[in-house]
Structure formats: structure tokens, C-alpha cells
Amino acid sequence: MNKPVEWEAIEAARRNYPALERWTYMDVAGRCILSRATRAAIDAHLDERMMNGGDKEKFFALIERARGKFAQLINAGPDEIAYAKNISDGLNMIATAFDWKRGDNVILCGDLEHPNNVYPWLNMRRYGLEVKSVKPRDGHIPVDEMVKLIGRGTRVVTVSTVTFAPGFRTDVDTLGRACRERGVLLLVDAAQSCGVLHTDVRKSNIDALAVSTQKGLLGLYGMGFLYCRREWAEKLQPAYLARFGVDLGEGAHEATMGDDNFKLMPAARRFDLGNYNYVGTAAVDASLTELLAYGTPRIERYVTGLGHALAQGLLDLGLPVTGGKPGPAVGTIVTVGRMSADHYGASDERINGLYAHLTENRVKLSIRRGVLRFSLHLYNNMDDVERVLELTKTFLKK
Numbered sequence: 441m442n443k444p445v446e447w448e449a450i451e452a453a454r455r456n457y458p459a460l461e462r463w464t465y466m467d468v469a470g471r472c473i474l475s476r477a478t479r480a481a482i483d484a485h486l487d488e489r490m491m492n493g494g495d496k497e498k499f500f501a502l503i504e505r506a507r508g509k510f511a512q513l514i515n516a517g518p519d520e521i522a523y524a525k526n527i528s529d530g531l532n533m534i535a536t537a538f539d540w541k542r543g544d545n546v547i548l549c550g551d552l553e554h555p556n557n558v559y560p561w562l563n564m565r566r567y568g569l570e571v572k573s574v575k576p577r578d579g580h581i582p583v584d585e586m587v588k589l590i591g592r593g594t595r596v597v598t599v600s601t602v603t604f605a606p607g608f609r610t611d612v613d614t615l616g617r618a619c620r621e622r623g624v625l626l627l628v629d630a631a632q633s634c635g636v637l638h639t640d641v642r643k644s645n646i647d648a649l650a651v652s653t654q655k656g657l658l659g660l661y662g663m664g665f666l667y668c669r670r671e672w673a674e675k676l677q678p679a680y681l682a683r684f685g686v687d688l689g690e691g692a693h694e695a696t697m698g699d700d701n702f703k704l705m706p707a708a709r710r711f712d713l714g715n716y717n718y719v720g721t722a723a724v725d726a727s728l729t730e731l732l733a734y735g736t737p738r739i740e741r742y743v744t745g746l747g748h749a750l751a752q753g754l755l756d757l758g759l760p761v762t763g764g765k766p767g768p769a770v771g772t773i774v775t776v777g778r779m780s781a782d783h784y785g786a787s788d789e790r791i792n793g794l795y796a797h798l799t800e801n802r803v804k805l806s807i808r809r810g811v812l813r814f815s816l817h818l819y820n821n822m823d824d825v826e827r828v829l830e831l832t833k834t835f836l837k838k
């Protein structure tokens with residue numbers, strides 16, 4: 441494959457990831473590996489806590505700095521970003537902030553969503569919400585079916601930007617346009633795209649987006665953010681409320697108690713609760729610096745190029761790559777085999793054998809819903825792709 445010159449800078453990122461000395465790491469869809477810079481930021485935060493107790497003003501400055509970087513990453517405003525502990529936290533913030541009435545409905549594709557984007561909605565049925573689920577089409581979320589289902593009672597449409605299996609990209613732009621025209625909130629679960637594929641919430645007409653930091657954002661577990669577009673956030677009422685969600689004016693202390701007739705913070709800030717995950721924020725603040733320096737459009741082009749080369753190579757070896765020849769729905773996740781309900785094994789013994797062979801040879805990947813899942817990020821390169829193809833060829837000859 442011809443390598444554009446700009447790839448060389450991204451390839452240099454590899455040196456910052458010591459795990460690559462041990463592993464051919466293709467499992468960011470499970471969790472990322474940490475860079476030396478991110479580890480150093482975590483250590484610096486913990487050293488400060490251990491040696492000096494820590495300075496709250498500095499911690500708050502860190503929170504605002506990282507909030508600004510999250511916003512920049514997805515083309516939002518800082519006020520449109522709230523802190524969350526993971527994706528389900530962010531999704532539930534939206535699901536519980538509506539004043540549901542009988543006759544309201546949400547549209548999703550239950551078979552392809554992670555359970556964490558299904559249960560929050562099933563839980564709202566007790567307030568009268570109806571959950572309308574469309575069936576997948578050849579492993580894809582059928583956006584056109586969702587648009588057709590939008591009716592008078594539809595308040596929310598929710599999809600994963602990329603499914604965790606089989607890893608196809610959803611046509612969010614088409615859905616975004618349709619939802620915006622109809623005044624319906626489009627909420628996306630960006631677990632499998634944010635940080636590795638370019639996200640522009642304005643261009644895609646995304647109203648709310650939930651993400652965690654341990655995958656494409658190259659940070660830790662127990663940390664994430666929720667984007668909510670100002671116009672929507674200011675119509676929503678958070679189910680949980682604490683001091684940081686209340687507007688007592690700039691500079692008011694965190695322990696100040698205001699009037700009982702409180703005013704909510706602007707936009708998504710109203711979803712912030714009490715103290716933050718400072719160590720998780722220190723980690724992602726460092727990794728966001730790296731992601732923003734390369735820029736997600738560049739990262740997307742680079743990593744998608746690797747994904748397509750891997751998919752094509754596996755197809756050439758005769759393997760059942762999901763979706764066949766890589767097209768626009770294939771990004772940075774490549775899956776092989778037939779989908780089933782099983783998370784840890786495939787129905788095809790050959791696929792299980794290949795998984796074992798790759799794992800024994802220090803390739804890190806996963807099996808989800810019966811398919812082998814290879815997932816890539818900026819620290820991967822063509823050598824990784826070629827190594828996996830070589831190992832696969834050896835396995836198939838056995």
C-alpha cells in the first residue's frame with residue numbers, strides 16, 4: 441500500500457506505547473493501551489495527592505481544560521459538555537431528563553445496540569415511554585427504517601455511531617438531518633468511534649453524544665463525558681442534581697448554598713454533579729493533547745486505511761469478513777465470522793482456532809457476538825496488519 445507522507449507522523453506515535461513491544465494490539469474496541477505520556481500525567485496527579493494533598497483550584501482548572509478539549513474534539517462548545525463516569529451514565533442522563541408522557545416513544549435497533557443503550561429506555565417504560573425497535577439489515581442499523589418509524593410521539597432516536605459488533609459505521613448524517621427536521625433528539629453512543637473516527641456534532645446534527653474514555657480516547661475506565669446541544673440541554677431537567685449543576689455565579693465556592701429557587705447551569709453543565717474523577721481527567725487530558733495534535737480527520741484516514749487493508753487481506757485468504765469487500769461502512773473495526781449471541785466463542789470451530797492461534801502469538805483481539813473482532817487505533821501500523829495476515833496464513837495451512 442502507498443503510504444501518504446502525513447502517515448509517518450502518526451506512525452511515530454507508536455513509540456509512545458510500550459505495550460507494543462509485547463503485543464500486536466488490535467483491541468481498542470475492548471479497551472485501549474496507555475501511552476507513556478498518559479501514564480506520566482496519572483503519576484503526576486497521584487504524586488501531587490500523595491506529597492501535597494492536592495490543590496483544588498488546580499483540579500478545577502484541569503476539569504475546565506479537559507472540558508474544552510472534549511468540546512474541541514467533537515466541535516461543540518465547552519458548556520455543552522458534562523462529566524460522566526461511563527457511557528451508560530451519559531445515556532441515562534438524557535433518558536431520565538425528559539418528562540415522559542404516555543404516547544411518547546424512542547426508536548432504536550435493539551439487536552445491534554450495546555445493552556447499556558437499551559436498558560435505560562426499557563426502564564423508562566414505567567413512565568409511559570414506548571420503546572420501538574427496528575431489525576438490523578445485514579448487520580447494519582437500518583437508518584431509513586428508523587426515519588420511517590418517526591411519528592408524532594417520537595421524542596428520541598438513538599444509535600451507536602459504530603456498533604460493537606459487527607463494527608459497521610451507522611449513517612448518522614442521514615439520521616441527523618431527518619431528526620433535526622422533525623424536532624426529534626438524536627442521541628448517539630460514540631463508544632466505538634470517538635477519538636479514532638472524526639466526529640463533528642454540528643455537521644452531523646447530533647443532539648447528544650455519550651462516550652467513555654478507555655477506548656478511542658486513550659484514557660482510563662470510570663470516566664466519560666456527555667455532549668448535549670445547548671438548545672436541547674436547556675429544555676431538559678436532570679434527574680440528579682447537585683452543587684455543580686446549579687448556577688451560583690462565577691467564583692462561588694463549591695460548598696455555597698444558594699436560594700431554594702435555584703437556577704440550573706447553562707446547557708449540559710447542569711448534568712455535572714459533585715466532585716469529579718480527577719485522575720481519570722488527568723489521564724484523558726494528556727491523551728486528548730495527542731489526539732488533537734494529529735487531528736481526528738487524519739487519524740480516521742490513517743486507521744481506516746489500515747482497517748481496509750486488514751479486511752481485504754483476510755478476504756483474500758478466504759475468510760468470511762463481515763460485509764465482504766470493505767466499503768464505507770467499514771472503518772477501524774474488522775470482524776470475521778457469523779454473528780451469534782455468544783460473546784466469547786464463535787459457532788465456527790475454525791474461527792475459534794484462529795482466535796487461539798493469534799492469541800498464542802501475542803495478538804490481542806476479541807470475540808463479540810460470535811465474530812472475531814480486530815480494532816485499530818493510531819498506534820497500529822501496516823506491520824501489525826501484515827503480521828496478523830501472515831499468522832492467519834500459517835494457521836490456515838495447518
Ligand SMILES: Cc1ncc(COP(=O)(O)O)c(C=O)c1O
Binds near residue numbers: 528556629
Ligand atoms: C457501543 C458500546 N456502548 C456502551 C459500552 C459500554 O458502556 P459503559 O461505558 O456504560 O460501560 C460499550 C463497551 O464496550 C460499547 O461498545
